[in-house]
Amino acid sequence: MKRGSNMPAVGTYNQTLVLDMIRRSPAGLSRTELAERTGLSAQTLGNVARRLAAEGFVVEGHRVVAGPGKPRTPLQLNRTxxxxxxxxxxxxxxxxxxxxxxxxxxxxxxxxxxxxxxxxxxxxxxxxxxxxxxxxxxxxxxxxxxxxxxxxxxxxxxxxxxxxxxxxxxxxxxxxxxxxxxxxxxxxxxxxxxxxxxxGELWAEADHALDDAALVYYGAGIGLGMAVDGEAVRGRTGNAGDIGHLLVDPGGQECSCGSRGCLGVTVAPERLLFDAGITPSPVIAPTAVWGAIDELRVRIAAREARAVEVRDRAAATFALAIVLLNNLLDAETFVIGGPVWNRLGRELKPALDAALPTVRQSTATRPLVLREARLGTDLxxxxxxxxxxxxxxxxxxxxxxxxxx
Ligand SMILES: [Zn+2]
CATH class of the missing domain: 3.30.420.40 (ATPase, nucleotide binding domain)
Structure with missing residues (x-):
């Protein structure tokens, strides 16, 4: 079901459509290009462009002479x-x-x-x-x-x-x-x-590469963002994307749900830190996690055996989870980010890239693409x-x- 919006409407459908195209083109788009892409008549497009300019959303760029015909003047987003x-x-x-x-x-x-x-x-x-x-x-x-x-x-x-x-x-x-x-x-x-x-990742993406994609969010908890046809999936109640109880390690750690080996407990930062011998207990205050993760990173970089083993096990777990989720969604492109990933991603990414093609449960017909979130620490x-x-x-x-x- 489509939701109503709490935000005041900023413009008409045509205005938002044209502005969306302009903002996705860093060099801007001329009126001719916009008319071609939107299917709007030159006159309608001219009216829309005039209103967008009058309201300050777009500015005229420098005239560009390219080939025969009239020089074109691109309309560019006014970021401010x-x-x-x-x-x-x-x-x-x-x-x-x-x-x-x-x-x-x-x-x-x-x-x-x-x-x-x-x-x-x-x-x-x-x-x-x-x-x-x-x-x-x-x-x-x-x-x-x-x-x-x-x-x-x-x-x-x-x-x-x-x-x-x-x-x-x-x-x-x-x-x-x-x-x-x-x-x-x-x-x-x-x-x-x-x-x-x-x-956020959909908004930051210029070329629609994430219109059908998924996003693994690795923070204090673990979650999945999904995009279908360019729209984020919210579900009926806005709570889509809980993957914490996805079973990845039967016989593994006990989870609050009573099962063993749920994804959430298996890759919980507290668990990795405890297994690597950095913290004395798998239960520590959320605010104490960051400093300990930095220590884990240092130990992985120093190739300490226990830390490397924890890293490899986490990478294999993520690889299995991503493959199973891709089997379900056919997303092909997975973005990964979040607060814990920001601190540990540099160590985890190569191991995860190596593990992904080895997961035998994959039913995908093409290789999975895994990339880090463009928005980085501000994801x-x-x-x-x-x-x-x-x-x-x-x-x-x-x-x-x-x-x-
Ligand atoms: Zn569970």
Whole structure:
């Protein structure tokens, strides 16, 4: 089912369609090229372009003389026309970014999550820090479209409520969308972190290579983002993408669900750190994980046997999970990223690349492509900001149905 949008509509279907094409072409597109690609008449296209320019979304580039015929003047995205804020709530760190209309991050800050405070205090802290970042970035507030928030699931899509993410107890049952909108005066969207990450990667991708793809999110938990036909898959309730209980190691570690060898417990950073002999217990505070992961990285680089074995086992587990998910989705391209991946990816990627073709369960007809997230360390936060841009600027046929054209 198509969702309604909480973001104010920015333009008509034709305007968003044309703007979407322009923003995906760094060099810009001429009116002739746009007319060809959209199928709009020259006159309609001229009207659309004029309105986009009048509202400041596009600017005229330098005239280009190429071959016979009239020189063409490309229309280019005016990146500073609008901005969005993205916030990523994570058990170990809260990340804030401001992105411009191209989706590029122009300001970033992070801080340890507020602990033990009640919901109103947590909301007030988010509002204060988002506001401070906007001011430091010198962004005109009238150009801020809204705030996107990415949180671990489960969420309640209908009310914009953070339900019961296991590692964020202080946020449980908080009506975040409504309360943060009231505290900041900006519209707010809330999505599960993996969905936000997928939207962010789709937004950052110029050539539609991820229109049918998947994204493995490796953080405190593990999740799957999915794109079908250029749209992130949210599921009925906004909670699609839970792969923590995918069985990858029968007889392996015991999981909270009662089974053994679920993906989540098998590659949990706490488990890897314990198995590598770095931490004395497989249960440590989320905030203590980062420093220990850095130590694991150092030991892998030094080729310490136990650390290398842990790395290879994690790579084989990821390879099996990705192959099984690809058998299901036929995604072919998998993006991988997230907070733990950011710290360990350089060590894990070569081992994972080597392991993928050896997984015998694969039913794919072509080799799997695995690549790292373009948004890097800002994956979920920039993804959250992209939710705002996406709602405001992505041309959807459903918009035609509800009469925005
Ligand atoms: Zn389980």
């Amino acid at each position: 026309a609008r901005y969005a804020v993205g916030i990523h709530l994570d058990p170990a760190v809260d990340t804030f970014v401001v992105v411009d209309l191209s989706g590029g991050v122009i300001a970033h800050t992070e801080r340890p999550p507020a602990e033990g405070a009640d919901a109103p205090e947590l909301i007030a802290a988010l509002a204060r820090d988002a506001d401070a970042l906007l001011r430091s970035a010198d962004v005109p507030l009238a150009r801020v479209l809204g705030i996107g928030v990415a949180a671990p699931g489960p969420i309640d899509d209908a009310t914009g409520t953070v339900l019961t993410p296991p590692l964020l107890p202080s946020w449980h049952h908080t009506r975040l969308r409504e309360q943060l909108a009231r505290a900041t005066g900006h519209p707010v969207v809330l999505e599960k972190d993996v969905v936000a990450a997928m939207v 979920a936060a920039a993804g959250a900001a992209s939710l705002v841009l996406d709602e405001a600027f992505t041309a959807r046929a459903s918009d035609l149905m509800i009469g925005l054209s």
